[in-house]
Amino acid sequence: EPEVTQTPSHQVTQMGQEVILRCVPISNHLYFYWYRQILGQKVEFLVSFYNNEISEKSEIFDDQFSVERPDGSNFTLKIRSTKLEDSAMYFCASRAVNTEAFFGQGTRLTVV
Amino acid sequence: KNQVEQSPQSLIILEGKNCTLQCNYTVSPFSNLRWYKQDTGRGPVSLTIMTFSENTKSNGRYTATLDADTKQSSLHITASQLSDSASYICVVSAGYGGSQGNLIFGKGTKLSVKP
Numbered sequence: 286e287p288e289v290t291q292t293p294s295h296q297v298t299q300m301g302q303e304v305i306l307r308c309v310p311i312s313n314h315l316y317f318y319w320y321r322q323i324l325g326q327k328v329e330f331l332v333s334f335y336n337n338e339i340s341e342k343s344e345i346f347d348d349q350f351s352v353e354r355p356d357g358s359n360f361t362l363k364i365r366s367t368k369l370e371d372s373a374m375y376f377c378a379s380r381a382v383n384t385e386a387f388f389g390q391g392t393r394l395t396v397v
Numbered sequence: 398k399n400q401v402e403q404s405p406q407s408l409i410i411l412e413g414k415n416c417t418l419q420c421n422y423t424v425s426p427f428s429n430l431r432w433y434k435q436d437t438g439r440g441p442v443s444l445t446i447m448t449f450s451e452n453t454k455s456n457g458r459y460t461a462t463l464d465a466d467t468k469q470s471s472l473h474i475t476a477s478q479l480s481d482s483a484s485y486i487c488v489v490s491a492g493y494g495g496s497q498g499n500l501i502f503g504k505g506t507k508l509s510v511k512p
Binding site: 289326327328329330374385389390393 | 446488500
């Protein structure tokens, strides 16, 4: 069964460093998303991406965040200068036109 | 403000027993409501999705109901198994069309099934 895959599963980084979280969406999907979940809290929307551009973003998704689909298969989330409060699980999701979203297993980001 | 509230926050039941989880929402315009199961440290996995016109939907031992008038939904789990231990998240989609960015997540109910 096709699935959304995310790498790495766990990333530890020092405060101020840049991180790139990677996602491979399901191959025929057109809409891509990033969500985050701070430990013990609910899942929060970050950004949606369609047709090679951001279609919607939340107030969490500030100038420190960016997304890219560099090669038609990967979908990346970059955090330029990580802060302690960026520590969370980051989930990628994708969907086709008439399907619901399928979530990846997540990347646990720990900023120290 | 769009909100999704779930109760209880946590629940412990014995294996084989049934349970019902509740979800109340204030989301406008309403598009659909989904229940997800999230194992610890994993991504959410969809259980059911219901639109405005659907009152009930089943997926194996999971049965979701939706009352669009009172803006309430429930997830009933029958004959619970140890593997049902997880967080169950109610998610309401706001807006028209497929804007996934308008998914409003509840905080989830943490279910523990004990032998």
